[in-house]
Amino acid sequence: MTVNLDWENLGFDYMELPYRYDAHWKDGAWDEGGLVQGGSLTLNISSPALHYGQSAFEGLKAYRTKSGAIQLFRPDQNAARLNRSASQLLMPAVPTDQFLAAVKQVVAANAEYVPPYGTGATLYLRPLLIGVGENIGVAPAKEYLFTVFAMPVGAYYKGGMVPTKFMVAETYDRAAHFGTGQSKVGGNYAASLQAGKYAHEHGFGDAIYLDPIEHRYIEEVGSANFFAITKDGRKFVTPKSPSILQSITRRSLMDLATSVCGLAAEETRIPIDGLNDLAEAGACGTAAVITPIQSITYRDHVHQFGDGGVGPITQKLYDTLVGIQNGDVEGPAGWVVTVEA
Structure with missing residues (x-):
């Protein structure tokens, strides 16, 4: 089942969906993580992501096939690129298995928002890794948040495949x-x-x-x-x-x-x-x-x-x-x- 949206006229805009995935890194390790509801984060005001740009993200999509199945395109490459970005900003790597599990959980939990085949729309996923916690000096954070949220989108440039x-x-x-x-x-x-x-x-x-x-x-x-x-x-x-x-x-x-x-x-x-x-x-x-x-x-x-x-x-x-x-x-x-x- 899918929700009733004007799929063929979607823009590239944020839409809050029922579920996202959150995992936290502290004391040298990631917790198990899992699905949560809502579209807001609560951060300490001194979090390095807010002051010093310790923030990396990815973008990938879920597609509905003609048979109704849902598939991702090369998500392992997104996991690898996120970790290259994390290394550049002195953030902990997100294990590839955890990254892939998080993406799949978010897609499955919000499956009714994966646009129908043939509409030109897709479910866009945004994995985000940020430094959080108390840290006012210019230094890497002591804690990190990895989150994945999603929204159905149309073409990024209006008109799609148009010169x-x-x-x-x-x-x-x-x-x-x-x-x-x-x-x-x-x-x-x-x-x-x-x-x-x-x-x-x-x-x-x-x-x-x-x-x-x-x-x-x-x-x-x-x-x-x-x-x-x-x-x-x-x-x-x-x-x-x-x-x-x-x-x-x-x-x-x-x-x-x-x-x-x-x-x-x-x-x-x-x-x-x-x-x-x-x-x-x-x-x-x-x-x-x-x-x-x-x-x-x-x-x-x-x-x-x-x-x-x-x-x-x-x-x-x-x-x-x-x-x-x-x-x-x-x-x-x-x-x-x-x-x-």
Whole structure:
């Protein structure tokens, strides 16, 4: 059974569901954790998450298949990435088995909110790891909270798989090389708010960041990774940099570009003045899936990709990835995990 919602017109907005999962770390160990009700946390006012940004999170989705089953897409990769982020911020790792159990429990407990197959909506899950407790000095917390909550969502960018215009955030940096840019931590997103606001106010889907040293090479879109197809149709390219998030969607697309499209997949530096060498481009991530990039505005120049529509390789990658996530296409071993609800 599912609740009665307008599934096909959901935005990407918070909705409080009946259950979430909480676990606490203290004295060197995690407790068993379990489901709790409500959407509010009570924290000590001196918690390091509030003052010093000791906060990391993940994003993944649960999908309803045509048969009515519920499945997750590569949740083990989210567990691994959360722990890489935790290590960067001196937080304790969440055991992979506990992470996966927490996600499955939240999905099963809120199964009536997993959108029906074919609506384009999904159940978005947000695992969150934060430093809590009494700690006013600049130092790691002595206690930690791991929580997982969920909500049904529609497309992150309005219209879904619709070509979108982006602009280069020339006067903003998202993250420094060798800082926390490669981790999914709160401070990176706070740093993207100004450029994102400016982009939206000027009619763009989001801002594209250049590298923080030379301001010459493409790094990330504000809320997603960047990829492109070279004009010769032979390569799937995506930025190589120490300050960008290692997207699970991007890594999956690199694998599919090779196995399904017969392309070479390469992480490389992509100069902003080399856009003429690219035939297609897109933004990719768990929330966005794939958003085709119609054009990039850099200084006074607007570079349009092709005829401004969805490129054929981008479309094939999208159809294959979403097909795997929705249970219509068989994916590589281990990519799909079923949830018993």
